[in-house]
Amino acid sequence: MDKYEKIRVVGRGAYGTVYLCRRLSDQKLVIIKQIPVEQMTGEERQVAVNESKVLAMLDHPNIIKYYENFLEDKALSIVMEYAEGGTLFDYLQHRGNALLEEGEVLRLFCQLLLSLQHVHSKQILHRDLKTQNILLNKRRDVVKIADFGISKILSSKSKAFTVVGTPCYISPELCEGKPYNQKSDIWAVGCVLYELLTLKRAFEADNLPALVMKIMRGSIAPISDRYTDYLKRLLLQMLHLDPDKRPSINKVIAEPIIIKTLANVYMEIGRVKCPLKIPKPFVVTSNSANSKVQSSNRKDSTKSLSRKSSNLVLNSSSSSLPKLRPLSTVYCWGYGVNTPVRLPLPHSDIQIAQVSTGRTQRVAVTKNGRLIIWESSSVGTDSTMLPGAVDQQYPSFIPRYLEGQSAVTIQHVSCGDMFTACLTDRGILMTYGSGAHGSLGHGDYHDVSQAKIVEELLGYEVVMVSCGASHVVAVTNDNEVFSWGRGDNGRLGLDSQESFASPQSVLLPVQSHIASVHCGLDCSLLLTTDKKVLACGSNRYNKLGLDDVGPNKKTNGKVDEMHTYSPVVSSPIHQLSIHSVAIGTAHAALVTDDNVCFTLGSNQFGQLGCETETNTPRIPCRPTFHDDVQITAVACGDMFTVALGSDGQVFSWGKSSRGRLGRQEDHSGIPQKVELNEEEPFTITSISCNHGNTLLATKPCVNQADSP
Template sequence: MDKYEKIRVVGRGAYGTVFLCRRLSDKKLIIIKQIPVEQMTKEERQAALNEVKVLSMLDHPNIIEYYENFLEDKALMIVMEYAQGGTLFEFTQQRNGQLLEEHDILRYFVQMLLSLQHVHSKQILHRDLKSQNILLDRKREIIKIGDFGISKVLSSKSKAYTVVGTPCYISPELCEGKPYNQKSDIWALGCVLYELASLKRAFEAGNLPALILKIMRGTFSPISDQYSPELRALILSMLHLDPNKRPDINHIMADPLVISHLFYMYTDMGMVPCKTQRPLSSMSGAKQRIVHRTSSYTGKGTGVGIFLDPQDVLQSKALSSVYTWGGGIMTPNKLPVPSSDTQITQISTGRSQKGAVTKNGRLFVWEAPGIGADIPGAIDGSQCPAFVPRYLEGQSAVAIQHVACGDLFTACLTDRGILMTFGSGANGCLGHGNHHDVSQAKIVEALLGYEVAQVSCGASHVLAVTNEHEVFAWGRGDNGRLGLGSQESHNSPQEVPLPEKYKPCSVHCGVDGSVVLTLERKMLCCGNNRFNKLSLDVTTGSKVQQIDEVNCFTLVTAPPIGDISVKSVDMGTSHTAAISEDGQLYTFGTNQFGQLGHDVCPDRSPGLVKTLQMERVTHVGCGDTFTVAITEKGKIYSWGKPARGRLGRNDPDSGIPKQVRLPLDLLDETLEVTSLSCSHGITLLAAKPVQSSGAVGIQV
């Protein structure tokens, strides 16, 4: 205790005394729990040591922090964080019957959810979750869960049997002496949520038998009508008598009532205050038009959105420009962006949708007008259809950092690693465990416990990689494109087995194949290897073994791809392009329409695009029968099948890379490409102006 100064006793319990102390090194107030161990039974000593063990395993902002433990005067001293705001029980009692606002209840509730998710992820049961063990910071804004004295660490996903916990919060299965697991903590959390909404306990009685009877019957008074039906339904689900019918942590976190408050916790709470972004309704004085949106994949109405008049959008000089060609658009056409101060960091295109992410974390898509909408035809008299930008709805508290488009569906990733999907549920590509269509972005529940770093959408399957180098796949499984060792399809994320030696850093989906790039700059491929488009053919001497299909991710070893450090890769329908660390471009697969940009080798080997050998390639995109590349000097090259504007230029000589010219952009002298995406017969390209300070850009 030489490092600490005792101030006062703040509590006494069955196992010992709790002191408020000051740490002498930094004058920080802390709590020391003093537990005499000499006269304790073996079971009591084990309980004391168990709390130390559990606390040392946990590290979460909504759990009381553990500092250290030591023995002194035949007592175990546990040093912990001090929460100055008292307990949640004291807070509710001090309300004097004045009910909390629903948003305040949910603000506390999501913090408890996050902390309990962390506890359960460590295979720990709290077993004594109650308002007296939930603490508050000085401002009574931050929740801190404490008192893990009777928590149980599960050696596996087995169930516990010992009847422990505070009677008012114990679950029906505990009352019956049945085995229990995390669902008993869900019951206790439901009791705490009820207590926040009613300022009284869900189950109270004058004696223990009467209390047990109430719990076994699941009878409690309804909460006030001032609260939403959704909140009442959430409480009822958590207090379901059958533990198998209670939602687990991930299902609760994905509840529409909880999501917005969860995002608030992730994005706003504790962040440095910043200037509020201008709402869409005040952008550049542009005219707005409210129209009924029709889903492009179901034909059903999906709500009301705010659109901008394309003529007004084009009048101002934007900080970012987006161009598209292909699909009948013969030369690059500029797409409207929401406002002049929009800065686009990343784009993606699928068969029918185009999406973009802005620097301030907004996601918008370009849509054709809905049925009956009064939107002009072409922009500036060009042949480009009247695509109209629309921000993703319900995104006010979410910062998007990445978007990926598949066929009729879209995946977007928040800056906190939460993956959301929307669009067509065909093939299970949304990852929600079903095949239902979703009109607004919905969290992929199965990945809530992971921090997703990047996502890629193919035509009908999806791959995601986490910051812990785990890869998940779902969607159609034929040709082995999911890398799961079979051709089985899945409508929810499945962890993909990978060679232990390699750590994945990015994923890339094609039409019927997949690529994982590793930190070692190697390619792991699976799926359809027709025309050797995955570079998986095996060469032995003068003989070439043609590999048609691979169901597991396999390392590419054949030269030249197996010998280089691959920096970037993109897959088309029947060919692939890879950029090496030194900016050299290699292509492989079929060359039926000249999409490889070089003569095909007799043994189907990948080849260097020699036309660009003197350039340093920075971006590459592969469509169905064409390829687009961007060089370090800002030049845009395309080659392949010229039909329907795929190459963005009127040139019948399609097998040789030739330059694509963007239209003059008013006052811009040079542009720097920030993102490139190709899909089927369409190209989408984002660029930003480069200041005249000697920076290299696209000469327009």
């Protein structure tokens, strides 16, 4: 809500509160409907988000304009046009017994028909047309329909079945529980026309059974003789009990009395009032657009700086202050940082639950559900050092909280190339960053600076998400799998190489319950609850284990790509119980229930951690550890691997350039320890590798009070 100023509450409904607000950028009055989705079921969330989805599809002068939506304070906020004239219901109520002139009735009615024609042309049913959902402009001569919360998008010639809408306006077929289509909206429009002519509802009763009986009879009180018989006949046609005998919206508009009024309506709405002082014509050019943005940025620079400064952390070197033991420590290395460096935290009492790193991002989720982002103040050492310099200079990492999160509790985060996915504790998925390849799942390819809800998944409770370089896979609590983004190599598991900008349902080959999901550069892995691995995408170098090979048998059926999820068949992986997996660019690593590590794929840079016997192509192997080490988890970067030992050891192997291994080693093909700057016993809570960098979080072994 940083871009808006609340003025007052203008309404409350079943799904939320409606506020009149002022948009700070241009001082324009807007309406913001806040719908508390956090406590809703999946079905209720789908109803809540449906209004913004439908409004975004519609663009008509007689339909309330949609601007944007965002998640804040555990509520979905829908920003839309403000109609100053209030509702048609209020307008009619204030008239008392003073009937409208037929000309005014037709002007209002024709605009309602135009808006409904646009809605029906998009194969959408409004399903709740009534005078309370019809708004007026300030002069009360322009109609705008609103409230599409329970609208339904129909496939071609389909019908709906759910009984929805306000009882006084529901059609006879709805009362009987029969399927219905656009003709039910025609009935509701007929009820609105009757209200315009009589200032009373067409069907009213003290209870629902009596109301249903009146609707089923279709009997209405007579219309005043001041109105023409032609208008009365049109009303009776729209309120015909048989939906097949009701006219379509196009037939109603084609009636002679309507066409004549429509011509006047078009002339009136299109008329431009000339002000006393004619302003200079406004020409939109790239320069003018940029200057407006720059001007807006200058106005907001002070506010933006003060807002961000509250999230920044300055290092204090005061020795007079007592040294507090942090509840968590986050290390990073790679991209020119040759040894593990501690990242600053906003507070010393923060506990880190999970970390994730992308091509440029370094993020973490705290135990109390806040998302921390570290931004680098400079690039790597090789570009910042002066000629002849000997002291190593590392970039400064500045932490800040995710903007716009505001009371939303983040449970998990995953990073792709230049984009990030955040999962709330209520199963709502939000994404932000680069929209290339449709990786954000918003149905387009636009970049998003602040976390935005993936609306297609609001009807589901998402429990797992993983980002690849340019695609995403999510799993719901009902074990449903969705994927989107770049699709070549079959990485989406949709039996094609097509890319999608919105979530698509994935069919699994067998009935499997998913324990975790993992996306790589050009492939995806699912780990099932029975400890088996399903894979799809590029299998180059047999990094996914889809070749039927093993130490004692020859390659049988080389698999280059798999476009649907298939079980791993390479021996001995297919016989083992796997509890942890990771994917790099051209290799993968797995850990069994016995804490044994296996690697697959290319060993060009020693990333498999095996010696000469690994020259056999496409065969899974075991990394060579000097000691009898129990491995608990692994993470893979582009050309290196990091493994965690049961006693808190960190091992790395593979290509050592630009600090990938977190140590200075010439021989990098054998696992070696990475030394962390920890003075007391610690436990590693989370690790993430991506491209050439690693992010790792630890906590002390001694029990400490949880952070607030």
